[in-house]
Amino acid sequence: MDTNSPMDTFTIAGRLFSSRLMIGTGKFPSAAALRAAIEASGSEIVTVALRRVDLNSPEHQSILSAIDPKKQLILPNTSGAQTAEEALKLARLARAGGLEPWIKLELTPEPRYLLPDPIQTLRAAEQLVKEGFVVLPYIQADPVLAKRLEEVGTATVMPLGAPIGSNRGVQTKEMIRIIIEQAHVPVVVDAGLGAPSHAAEAMELGADAVLVNTALSDARDHGAMAKAFALATTAGRMAYLAGLGPQRSLAAASSPLTGFLFNQD
Amino acid sequence: MTFEAYLNEWPETLIQEQYTTLSERQVEAALSADRRTPENLLALLSPAALPFLEAMAQEANKQTRRQFGRTVSLYAPIYLSNVCGSNCLYCSFSTVNAGKETRTTLTPTQIEDECRTLAKEGFSSVLLLTGDAVHAAPPEYIAQACTIARRWFSSVAVEVYSMTQEEYHLLCTHGLDGVTLYQETYHKPTYLDMHRSGRKRDFSFRLEALERAANAGVRRLGAGVLLGLYKWRVDAFWLALHARWLQTRCWNSTIALSFPRLKHTPSAFNPPFPVSDINMVQMILALRLFLPESPFYLSTREAPSFRDKLLPLGITAMSAGSSTRPGGYAAPTSPTLEQFQIEDVRTVAEIKTFIEKSGYDPVWKDYDQAFTEAVPKQLQ
Secondary structure, three states, X not given: OOXXXXXXXXXXXXXXXXXXXXXXXXXXXXXHHHHHHHHHHOOOEEEEEHHHXXXXXXXXXXXXXXXXXXXXXXXXXXOOOOOHHHHHHHHHHHHHOOOOOEEEXXXXXXOOOOOOOHHHHHHHHHHHHHOOOEEEEEEOOOHHHHHHHHHHOXXXXXXXXXXXXXXXXXXXXXXXXXXXXXXXXXEEEEOOOOOHHHHHHHHHOOOOEEEEOHHHHOOOOHHHHHXXXXXXXXXXXXXXXXXXXXXXXXXXXXXXXXXXXXOOO | OOHHHHHOOOOHHHHHHHHHHOOHHHHHHHHHOOOOOHHHHHHHHOHHHHHHHHHHHHHHHHHHHHHHOOEEEEEEEEEOEOOOOOOEOOOOOOOOOOOHHHOOEOOHHHHHHHHHHHHHHOOOEEEEEOOOOOOOOOHHHHHHHHHHHHOOOOEEEEEOOOOOHHHHHHHHOOOOOEEEOOOEOOOHHHHHHHEOOOHHHOHHHHHOHHHHHHHOOOOEEEEOEOEOOOOHHHHHHHHHHHHHHHHHHOOOOEEEEEOXXXXXXXXXXXXXXXXXXXXXXXXXXXXXXXXXXXXXXXXXXXXXXXXXXXXXXXXXXXXXXXXXXXXXXXOOOOOOOXXXXXXXXXXXXXXXXXXXXXXXEEEOOOOOOHHHHOOOOOOO
């Protein structure tokens, strides 16, 4: 399948997307820099931390002013929340504030590495699904947790490649491979992708999409880096669809030990 | 084990011995380390690191951007009271330094006026301050101030006298999310010499206060030393040990650092260990490399030109348009006593413009009321 064809779309909660690159909006030096990144990326899903915006006076919010709601879905996130109750409260406020009932669940009780709390995430997800939210949870690359979340009705799972902002790439590869193999919802690799090659690698593994923030906000040229990530995401997707050759860890031995079995003389 | 017991495992003699023997090779190793150890930090704070300041600055800039992005949070202090029951030699609020006519404690209406004025400027994060005077500003009064401030701001912190866990919890139930409390100096003999009387004289009670705050549900902790009271290379190291200690003991809380440098002290007092600009830069860089995830605060105590230069070296939050006297925003000409003279007198708009020109996004709101509306549970 051609990745540029309208056929290679993917669906989250019944909604069709053609870009497989999602963008995080924190950390940019200005609204203009963020806008340049979003436009160059072609991204259709842009996530915004609710703790950073005041939905009652959106005209003063530099982050929101960078997003074109006609082209991009604003995906509010709960970053900063430490408990399920806090995340629920934020999600409800966002919906009451006029945003679509989509929520990227981020429950990070320790502020240093911002790693997700599996217990609070599962609790919050279950409740939010009941309340009619489309839930996209940020999780450790834990295949069992991914299945549990799928069972309570989340729209995706978003396992991390490495800690947020670390730029270390897909360190959790083996677990992400299992998550993808078992998933019946889109798998979005979130956090840690520091270079376009990391995004390509995640897509080659069969991820449905990737989410990037720090690598774009920290680039000298935000637009150019966003474009590079978009191309890499597409390239990784194409390679996955085209069928990558198997990796060999051993060279063919020059002095085979079992050759005698097949020697005729 | 208490932090005080841990602190005693790093006596000054041990630290000083390291400083005299550390070589440039150890500085280079500390610079290239991934997660840095206390030994690495000693190397970065040592005189041997002076030739490496530029390399340290580049690395500090990179680490800060990675963690915080190109953003700077803005906050403002609100002085609730300048009445003080302690006698700290370096402080203008000290009981012996000025007469009763300039002392005041804001009424709820006056607090509301201060909040309204600051909210109009755009602030969403404030720090409420008092002197060390339980009689003038008891915990119930500070709790009431938190309630008022929370109507105007998404994040409310206090910088007041050290409290019990129950008192901190009371404030949390009134909307508090942050506690800033400088130890002033971790060198106990100097501490006792500087704090001659009053309840603040209890070194250990203050030392354990941030842990009590975290256990009561406070999510943002701020630590610091008053630069100038003791040898900065020693105090900064102890401060860093304290921050690391808190990070692992109070793992739900953010540990921020501030760098208050004594400048405008009462005329009878000269800081015994003055800290130069170059000292201050080395200290901020070394601490940033040791604590890459900690927010670093810089107040208007410092001059505009110096603040501007410090910003890319690891600073993540700045105050702007500050007043250090009670009622100073709504009634700027009031004759009440100020704690210290600020050096950066630029307006909020001027500082915002400076931040943007430096390639950073000024962040007003970085917290949400949803995080403090749920009454925090008593953890212990």
